[in-house]
Amino acid sequence: MSDPKADYKDTVFLPKTDFPMKAGLANKEPAILERWQKIGLYEKLREARDGNEKFIFHDGPPYANGNIHIGHSLNKTLKDLVVRSQNLLGKDAPFVPGWDCHGLPIEWKIEEQYRKKKRNKDEVPASEFRAECREYADNWVNVQREEFKRLGVLAQWDKPYLTMDYGAEAVIVTELLKFAEAGQLYRGA
Numbered sequence: 001m002s003d004p005k006a007d008y009k010d011t012v013f014l015p016k017t018d019f020p021m022k023a024g025l026a027n028k029e030p031a032i033l034e035r036w037q038k039i040g041l042y043e044k045l046r047e048a049r050d051g052n053e054k055f056i057f058h059d060g061p062p063y064a065n066g067n068i069h070i071g072h073s074l075n076k077t078l079k080d081l082v083v084r085s086q087n088l089l090g091k092d093a094p095f096v097p098g099w100d101c102h103g104l105p106i107e108w109k110i111e112e113q114y115r116k117k118k119r120n121k122d123e124v125p126a127s128e129f130r131a132e133c134r135e136y137a138d139n140w141v142n143v144q145r146e147e148f149k150r151l152g153v154l155a156q157w158d159k160p161y162l163t164m165d166y167g168a169e170a171v172i173v174t175e176l177l178k179f180a181e182a183g184q185l186y187r188g189a
Helices: 026-041 042-050 068-089 104-116 126-150 164-182
Strands: none
Touching: 026 042, 026 126, 042 104, 068 126
16 A cells, blocks of 8 residues: 655656746747747748749638637638648748728728717718728738737738739729620629
8 A cells, every 4th residue: 555645756757857837828929929020931931942833822811800710710820731731841832811801891890880970871972981991901901910920820921912902903993894895794683
């Protein structure tokens, strides 16, 4: 029978280490991300893979209309995993994040603000409404970008694709014009 007063810690021979017993990730993660930014990790990876077989990943973008949620987190980290694995396989796999800056989710948020101020959307000039939507989306792109960075996602954060970029909008209008000129654009129910 064992002695209940015995101290068995001296009988377990674990290796000695300088690692702390607690990870403290909430404090360490920002420093790790800052180091990655400082050394230009993403840019170095792009340079190292330049000229290799391409792997292009098209990021289906979230709406720029609020803080990220668990769905965004899962989605973006899985995308990061795919792109990183392709980079580890030696492919040139850039990750260009994007945001959908148009549509009802953003317009609805602006309309909610109007309702709080007892303002009628139909009395607001369209150009003013669109400018407010653009400003709103731009704000949330910046917020979400920082939230995604905090998840440790490596991407081309300084030059994302945004549906509200004037160049992207011009391409859409040009393509729409091609449909119209070919007689393929019609109004119907």
